[in-house]
């Protein structure tokens with residue numbers, strides 16, 4: 001279940017954390033990041049991110065909140081190297097992510113980042129086991145390690161008894177836990193999750209958050225996720241609120 005005691009230590013924007021509680025270095029820093037998109041046909045620009053500064057530290061659970069369309073997914077895509085900023089810097093594991101080309105970003109992403117989506121994004125014809133195994137195959141992990149790693153990841157998310165079920169035979173919460181096992185299989189240091197609990201009822205959402213808390217410790221990951229759910233936000237180490245393309249000020 002959710003560790004509600006963590007709420008007492010929670011910090012909220014506007015002050016992007018400039019240091020961790022234990023003095024460790026950030027794994028990712030964002031400075032002055034802006035992102036615009038061209039209007040189709042009209043020749044103008046939609047200025048979505050207008051100067052974002054933030055840092056993610058090891059073993060943090062960080063949440064992005066804000067109204068629909070405020071730019072949360074746009075920022076998450078930049079953090080994960082799926083997109084690039086028009087302005088500003090993103091440094092990931094001491095490397096300039098904002099300057100890296102597609103191949104370099106893909107290479108870093110495959111090794112160091114895991115993604116989790118609202119809609120689970122599982123292969124429907126593959127079992128939970130095969131879905132996680134596919135993630136290892138795609139990450140280039142040697143075949144000799146697959147069996148042990150798949151078993152470990154599915155056990156971590158509490159699905160050791162559902163390993164051979166296909167997605168349609170699993171509940172929404174169970175499918176999302178398979179998606180988490182898939183996202184951590186290649187041992188990334190950063191997990192990015194876009195509305196991971198949005199499709200789940202409160203009990204299943206709490207289960208997913210409990211799994212997140214466990215894997216931060218056992219797998220040594222940092223998690224950055226978006227959410228609209230105030231109950232879920234209670235377990236964050238830090239909440240950034242996005243308003244009009246920037247983080248909200250007090």
Ligand SMILES: Nc1ncnc2c1ncn2[C@@H]1O[C@H](COP(=O)(O)OP(=O)(O)OP(=O)(O)O)[C@@H](O)[C@H]1O
Nearest residue numbers: 037038046048066067068069070071072073074075
């Ligand atoms: N590739 C793109 N091209 C054009 N506009 C885009 C693109 N990606 C995002 N946008 C626009 O940027 C704005 C922010 O979108 P984004 O998906 O980041 O918001 P969000 O805060 O995640 O919203 P929600 O909570 O509804 O998921 C929206 O107006 C969206 O239409």
